[in-house]
């Protein structure tokens with residue numbers, strides 16, 4: 001096929017290479033999102049090069065070791081055996097037919113989008129871009145990022161989008177720890193800058209994913225991901241508010257949710273907790289809030305959910321203080337063991353975890369805090385939080401030494417029957433105990 005410019009169509013050539021699994025795939029950012037993608041492409045017979053700026057990760061991956069609990073090192077060793085390499089040498093991106101960007105999109109100190117990682121990545125890649133490549137951004141971001149930030153940088157190299165190079169946005173839908181779905185079986189949204197970009201993007205992902213869902217633009221794809229995460233943030237905010245009301249009324253919110261969930265239509269159960277955690281739900285909604293301001297729109301639901309959710313650790317600490325008070329004890333001087341540092345059950349990810357906020361609030365109030373989490377033998381290094389703590393074993397003897405045990409994350413590894421028997425007081429933020437016991441306070 002000839003393109004309008006008279007040269008063989010780059011789009012058809014690229015699509016043919018992708019379909020034959022002869023193309024080289026470059027994944028930029030080898031974290032929770034990038035690494036599963038690498039493995040999936042390798043397992044489908046593609047040659048994959050992984051790019052990252054973290055030398056420790058590159059070293060570990062090169063020696064076939066995983067740094068993510070739910071990703072088995074054996075799979076990585078196999079990937080290495082099939083030619084996967086990790087590198088910090090961005091010049092090698094020239095050899096890739098597809099470049100998939102999975103770098104962090106956090107908030108800055110003013111809770112505004114911190115686009116540093118995305119922009120640094122595109123700036124590092126741009127000098128090496130060549131005709132006939134597809135570039136896909138997967139990092140969660142505000143609508144307009146791909147066309148306002150990425151496209152002009154790529155075009156500045158004299159590359160025509162949709163002719164020389166194909167640019168898409170395709171958000172990741174990874175759910176760490178969820179064994180029911182895999183990279184292959186989670187449908188994937190894809191939006192292109194032009195119809196040709198979309199065709200190439202859909203072809204790229206169709207090689208490894210059962211169902212690719214095309215949408216009409218990169219902005220629609222960007223907004224879709226935000227809607228999904230905002231939907232969660234708002235509903236978790238709602239259920240957390242319901243928990244506070246139910247608690248005042250002496251009603252068990254978990255029983256209410258279980259009952260409501262028997263409705264076969266129109267109700268989706270969300271679980272309350274000690275606050276929001278993880279890389280996505282506490283952060284992504286504010287990408288939209290920030291961008292909406294440019295259009296003179298105020299995102300009230302997002303702000304309200306943020307307010308309720310970020311207030312939860314304070315509320316939990318209040319419940320713990322009340323329970324200690326009822327036992328003639330003050331928070332100051334009490335020994336409190338926080339169970340679970342990770343933001344969610346059975347994952348080894350502490351990012352934005354409300355457990356850390358709980359530890360901080362308790363320490364500020366004079367409690368002697370400890371934690372137990374099998375995933376973190378030592379308190380992990382964090383930019384804003386410093387605790388010189390090691391994980392305590394969760395045994396009858398240890399548990400009995402504390403004035404209170406606060407269940408922040410309900411890891412399967414904890415023995416909840418043992419805890420009930422040996423802990424003097426348990427503050428349960430996860431609805432672990434459906435029955436009422438004198439030493440258990442729901443919070």
Ligand SMILES: NC(=O)c1ccc[n+]([C@@H]2O[C@H](COP(=O)([O-])OP(=O)(O)OC[C@H]3O[C@@H](n4cnc5c(N)ncnc54)[C@H](O)[C@@H]3O)[C@@H](O)[C@H]2O)c1
Nearest residue numbers: 029030031032033052053054102103105120121139140172
């Ligand atoms: N973790 C999830 O469950 C999840 C789910 C859906 C979407 N996302 C989104 O995916 C994106 C990536 O998240 P993640 O959880 O994989 O993050 P992560 O921190 O686990 O991994 C990101 C990787 O990018 C690397 N990196 C940073 N700057 C770089 C640069 N300039 N060049 C190359 N590599 C660089 C980091 O060293 C790190 O290894 C974010 O936008 C996030 O919101 C995450």
